[in-house]
Amino acid sequence: xxxxxxTVAYFLYLASPIALLFIGSFGDLWLNSLLPxxxxxxxxxxxxxxxxxxxxxxxxLFVAVMTSVACVAIGLPLAxxxxxxxxxxxxxxxxxxxxxxxxxxxxxxxxxxILVFSSDTLPWLGSIWLLVAGHIVLWLPxxxxxVVADMQRLGLRVLEDAAETLGSTPLQRFFHIVLPALxxxxxxxxxxxxxxxxxxxxxxxxxAGFLNRTYPVVLLQAFYGATGFACAATxxxxxxxxxxxxxxxxxxxxxxxxxxxxxxx
Amino acid sequence: xxEMPSVRVEGASFSYPGGKAxxxxxxxxxxxxxxxxxxxxxxxxxTTLLKLITGxxxxxxxxxxxxxxxxTTASVRSRQCGIVFQSYALFPHMSVWxxxxxxxxxxxxxxxxxxxxxxxxxxxxGLRGYSERLPAAxxxxxxxxxxxxxxxxxxxxxxxxxxxxxALDAATRISMRDEIRRIQKxxxxxxxxxxxxxxxxxxxxxxxxxxxxxxxxxxxxxxxxYDRPADAFVASFIGxxxxxxGRVVAPDAVDTAIGxxxxxxxxxxxxxxxxxxxxxxxxxxxxxxxxxxxxxATVVHDRFFGxxxxxxxxxxxxxxxxxxxxRGTIAHVHLPRQAVQFxxxx
Numbered sequence: 068x069x070x071x072x073x074t075v076a077y078f079l080y081l082a083s084p085i086a087l088l089f090i091g092s093f094g095d096l097w098l099n100s101l102l103p104x105x106x107x108x109x110x111x112x113x114x115x116x117x118x119x120x121x122x123x124x125x126x127x128l129f130v131a132v133m134t135s136v137a138c139v140a141i142g143l144p145l146a147x148x149x150x151x152x153x154x155x156x157x158x159x160x161x162x163x164x165x166x167x168x169x170x171x172x173x174x175x176x177x178x179x180x181i182l183v184f185s186s187d188t189l190p191w192l193g194s195i196w197l198l199v200a201g202h203i204v205l206w207l208p209x210x211x212x213x214v215v216a217d218m219q220r221l222g223l224r225v226l227e228d229a230a231e232t233l234g235s236t237p238l239q240r241f242f243h244i245v246l247p248a249l250x251x252x253x254x255x256x257x258x259x260x261x262x263x264x265x266x267x268x269x270x271x272x273x274x275a276g277f278l279n280r281t282y283p284v285v286l287l288q289a290f291y292g293a294t295g296f297a298c299a300a301t302x303x304x305x306x307x308x309x310x311x312x313x314x315x316x317x318x319x320x321x322x323x324x325x326x327x328x329x330x331x332x
Numbered sequence: 333x334x335e336m337p338s339v340r341v342e343g344a345s346f347s348y349p350g351g352k353a354x355x356x357x358x359x360x361x362x363x364x365x366x367x368x369x370x371x372x373x374x375x376x377x378x379t380t381l382l383k384l385i386t387g388x389x390x391x392x393x394x395x396x397x398x399x400x401x402x403x404t405t406a407s408v409r410s411r412q413c414g415i416v417f418q419s420y421a422l423f424p425h426m427s428v429w430x431x432x433x434x435x436x437x438x439x440x441x442x443x444x445x446x447x448x449x450x451x452x453x454x455x456x457x458g459l460r461g462y463s464e465r466l467p468a469a470x471x472x473x474x475x476x477x478x479x480x481x482x483x484x485x486x487x488x489x490x491x492x493x494x495x496x497x498x499a500l501d502a503a504t505r506i507s508m509r510d511e512i513r514r515i516q517k518x519x520x521x522x523x524x525x526x527x528x529x530x531x532x533x534x535x536x537x538x539x540x541x542x543x544x545x546x547x548x549x550x551x552x553x554x555x556x557x558y559d560r561p562a563d564a565f566v567a568s569f570i571g572x573x574x575x576x577x578g579r580v581v582a583p584d585a586v587d588t589a590i591g592x593x594x595x596x597x598x599x600x601x602x603x604x605x606x607x608x609x610x611x612x613x614x615x616x617x618x619x620x621x622x623x624x625x626x627x628x629a630t631v632v633h634d635r636f637f638g639x640x641x642x643x644x645x646x647x648x649x650x651x652x653x654x655x656x657x658x659r660g661t662i663a664h665v666h667l668p669r670q671a672v673q674f675x676x677x678x
Contacts, residue, residue: 225419226423229423232409232415233482243437248423250425
């Protein structure tokens with residue numbers, strides 16, 4: 068019985084801030100009471116009408132999409148190279164790369180960027196492209212990890228060998244086997260990247276220029292104003308994150324269903 | 333089919349970096365329609381040999397011919413080997429018929445025609461009506477059949493099967509074994525099957541090739557392999573054995589830990605160290621207490637399997653294993669003279 072109570076307590080601990088945010092976002096007036104009074108959607112309309120938030124939302128979206136594009140363009144070939152390599156050195160390098168987000172917090176990366184890109188030779192601080200560049204550094208390892216793991220799980224190596232013995236050219240193998248077999252892996256990798264990118268605060272807060280602040284950065288400002296407004300703005304971010312994680316779970320389940328039982332030995 | 337063997341491997345060698353594993357100087361011919369089963373303990377180079385034939389690994393020495401053509405330096409895709417991989421390697425995103433039709437697709441056969449051929453081949457392997465399913469929705473045995481159909485549909489020069497039955501449960505394995513044999517005979521294609529299971533090897537093969545440490549120890553029809561193994565390794569790998577070391581004391585007798593064993597006439601010098609092989613099922617419980625090669629025995633271990641018993645006996649200073657259908661107590665055993673073979677000592 069005790070483990071169940073622990074589970075319930077932990078769930079409450081997790082869920083209560085989210086529940087409060089949700090309640091707060093629909094509450095009309097919330098002053099010094101446990102719960103707000105009145106029901107309204109005005110906070111959402113306010114957020115939607117706020118030019119700062121609209122701009123921030125677009126900036127976040129832009130950064131997430133550009134980071135995704137770069138992950139596919141750079142990450143997919145890189146993942147394939149890591150997967151196919153015989154060299155111990157490349158494998159070691161890949162392991163270091165995977166650990167990078169843990170070893171190097173966003174804060175450290177941001178300070179590095181500030182040092183380098185505030186110089187006269189590289190005066191790009193404040194540019195949205197610099198923000199994108201930083202996000203690529205931060206999220207590429209997650210993408211790589213997802214895709215390489217799926218390549219191993221699918222037994223891509225043997226699939227390619229099979230296709231080769233059946234008479235396909237390298238180009239045919241890439242378009243008939245590698246790409247289609249990996250489409251769900253790429254998708255789930257990208258969902259992780261988008262979810263992380265949209266929610267990122269530390270790095271973006273330090274690097275973003277005033278006109279391309281991302282959503283979480285602007286969100287912080289909201290808490291100096293009306294509580295309901297802040298709650299509504301946060302719920303929007305939360306909804307995006309939930310959508311991403313549910314889509315991710317769904318895609319992962321699809322990928323698992325595709326994997327052939329014979330590979331699981 | 334040409335008069336040449338469909339597959340000829342001549343003095344093929346390959347060593348992996350580090351030099352500890354690989355295959356060395358392997359020569360095997362496979363005739364059209366013949367099924368050769370290659371057997372050996374894990375790490376003996378079975379799969380390496382298969383990869384040398386397919387071209388997935390290059391020969392460092394020796395040559396490979398397929399259908400009379402020297403393919404030693406030919407590309408993998410031009411060799412036209414149909415392979416059933418251990419993990420089946422079905423393309424997970426393609427339906428059953430698309431998997432089977434894939435070799436035709438890359439040969440630019442048009443869609444209707446390749447669908448027709450794929451369906452025909454699926455019929456052959458007993459998978460009619462499964463065309464539209466995804467591989468993941470099939471059982472292990474069904475996936476195996478798809479892999480087989482895909483490997484055969486483009487009329488390859490040879491069929492190579494890498495431990496095709498190892499991922500299946502015991503019941504499916506036996507029925508699949510017969511299926512593979514049936515389809516292989518029907519297609520009349522030169523085939524090489526890799527396994528580490530001796531029942532599989534003996535029951536499937538036209539000839540069995542035994543590999544050890546990357547070298548071909550013996551290649552022979554199953555019965556010959558069992559009855560006249562080249563050495564103690566082959567003898568014990570392919571069946572249960574009594575290996576008895578002894579010293580020659582007469583032109584037809586050897587002194588061993590069990591006692592003096594009368595053997596078929598031999599040409600060994602007096603006093604030579606020899607190793608004798610007696611298969612457990614050739615040793616009979618004896619009702620008489622004396623006679624040629626009759627020894628008093630004490631049962632040490634008795635395993636009952638219904639139809640037969642596997643018994644370990646203490647005889648003289650040594651041990652004997654016997655397989656028998658005789659019930660009841662056993663106090664004496666008889667080794668028929670003809671059941672005794674000489675093996676080379678290493």
